[in-house]
Amino acid sequence: MGSIIVNIFSFTTFIIIIISISVASQPTSINRHYYQLGFATNNIVSKCDFLTNSCRFRNQHNLATYNRYYNAEKMFFDRHSLLLLNINAPRSQRYPGARLITPYYQAKYHNACLFVSYRYSGPGTLRFFIIQQDIDNKCIFSDDHFKSSISISNENVWNHLELQLDLSDGDVRFFLETHFNSSAKAGYFAIGDFNFGYGNCRNKNENHCYDNIINSHINVAPTAN
Numbered sequence: 001m002g003s004i005i006v007n008i009f010s011f012t013t014f015i016i017i018i019i020s021i022s023v024a025s026q027p028t029s030i031n032r033h034y035y036q037l038g039f040a041t042n043n044i045v046s047k048c049d050f051l052t053n054s055c056r057f058r059n060q061h062n063l064a065t066y067n068r069y070y071n072a073e074k075m076f077f078d079r080h081s082l083l084l085l086n087i088n089a090p091r092s093q094r095y096p097g098a099r100l101i102t103p104y105y106q107a108k109y110h111n112a113c114l115f116v117s118y119r120y121s122g123p124g125t126l127r128f129f130i131i132q133q134d135i136d137n138k139c140i141f142s143d144d145h146f147k148s149s150i151s152i153s154n155e156n157v158w159n160h161l162e163l164q165l166d167l168s169d170g171d172v173r174f175f176l177e178t179h180f181n182s183s184a185k186a187g188y189f190a191i192g193d194f195n196f197g198y199g200n201c202r203n204k205n206e207n208h209c210y211d212n213i214i215n216s217h218i219n220v221a222p223t224a225n
């Protein structure tokens with residue numbers, strides 16, 4: 001009886017030692033995730049210019065849709081390839097906006113940078129915003145034409161963003177959302193480049209949607225998977 005108790009005791013001690021060894025070895029792997037890389041431009045792991053495909057971006061159901069534009073001869077918005085949202089299209093007239101959903105990106109490091117370029121023409125783009133989805137929906141950037149004080153983009157030129165990301169909540173995907181101006185559904189909105197790299201942005205254009213105070217209207221509707 002006594003030896004059984006001793007055995008249970010030593011077995012428990014053994015388990016505790018195993019647990020403490022695995023706990024002790026944990027910080028090294030966590031630290032590795034915090035490792036600060038240099039500039040993200042040197043660590044691009046996903047590069048989309050939509051030249052050969054749509055990079056597995058997809059449209060949210062029951063909204064207006066982006067289509068890939070590719071034409072070797074004829075440029076649109078000074079490019080041969082882009083993802084184009086035609087606001088003049090009959091389908092766009094029936095919906096309040098569009099949402100592009102990107103594939104998932106791994107949280108191999110906690111710091112990463114998202115490079116996005118976008119361009120629009122016409123009065124139809126009311127606002128454009130980007131949501132980071134991990135365990136939560138986080139609005140990381142908004143460009144709101146309705147409030148001229150916080151509209152940071154220009155019409156008919158490519159607007160380039162560098163958005164510093166915090167990936168401490170795990171793998172991410174992004175929603176690129178465009179809301180239409182209901183009083184003038186005319187014009188075009190386009191995404192030209194969408195690149196993801198680990199490390200730091202050189203410029204930081206993220207505004208976290210002004211901490212959702214000004215943009216409290218931004219509510220992420222549920223998505224199918």
Ligand SMILES: *[C@@H]1O[C@H](CO)[C@@H](O)[C@H](O)[C@H]1NC(C)=O
Nearest residue numbers: 123125126145146181183184
């Ligand atoms: C919405 O469209 C109307 C009509 O063209 C225009 O006057 C207004 O400036 C547009 N709003 C925005 C935010 O672009």
